[in-house]
Amino acid sequence: MISETLRESLFKKTVDEIFSSGTGEFDEEEVYEKIPLDLNINAEKAKNVVQELARSRLSNSLIQAVSLLRQRNRQGVVSSLNDLLACDKAVPAKPLSWDVPEELADLFAIYLKSDPAPEKLSRLQYLLDINDSTAASLREMGDRLQPIGAEEENFVF
Numbered sequence: 001m002i003s004e005t006l007r008e009s010l011f012k013k014t015v016d017e018i019f020s021s022g023t024g025e026f027d028e029e030e031v032y033e034k035i036p037l038d039l040n041i042n043a044e045k046a047k048n049v050v051q052e053l054a055r056s057r058l059s060n061s062l063i064q065a066v067s068l069l070r071q072r073n074r075q076g077v078v079s080s081l082n083d084l085l086a087c088d089k090a091v092p093a094k095p096l097s098w099d100v101p102e103e104l105a106d107l108f109a110i111y112l113k114s115d116p117a118p119e120k121l122s123r124l125q126y127l128l129d130i131n132d133s134t135a136a137s138l139r140e141m142g143d144r145l146q147p148i149g150a151e152e153e154n155f156v157f
Contacts, residue, residue: 007039008049015050019057019086022079024120026089054090061087062096066103069110077107078114085120088127095129104128109138 002010014035018026036046065080087093098104108130112121125135 004041007041008045011035011039011041011046012049012053015053016057019053019090020083021086022082024082024085024116026086028089031090051091054087058084058087058091058093059096062098065107066098069103069106074110074113077110081107081111081124082120084127085123088123093127096127097129105130105134105138108135109141112138 015031018031031050032043032047036043061080061084065077065084068074068076068080105128108125108128111124116124125132130138
C-alpha cells in the first residue's frame, strides 16, 4: 500500500498535468470523484488541492501566453490559452487584467484562428475582457499580426 502523502502527491501531479496539457479540457467528475476514489484520498481535500492549483496556474497561463505571443509562437499561445481555460473550468475566474490591452486582443485573434469551440472562444473573450465590438472587429480583420518572419529582412549575398 502506498502512503497517503504519496497518493496525494500523485493526485497533485496528475491535476497539474491536466492543467498544462494544452487541450483546455477539465472533466469535473474525473478529477473530483474518479481519481480521488482510485487513489483512495479524501474527495474534499482533493477538491481543495484542485482549486488551489487552478488559481495559481490561471494567471501563470496568461503570463506564459503573452510571453509566447512576444516570441511569435502561435501554437504555444493556443496551448497556454487552453490551459487558462482548463483552470477557469475548475475555478471560474473574473476577467483578467493586463497592462497592454493590445496584447490581449492579439491573444484573442490568434485563438480565434485556431478554430476553437464557440463556448471556449466566448469564455476566453470574457476572461480577456474583450468587448463584443472588438471581438467582432477581430473576427472580420483576421489576425492583425504580421506573418511569422515577415518582419525579417532578406539579405542577398
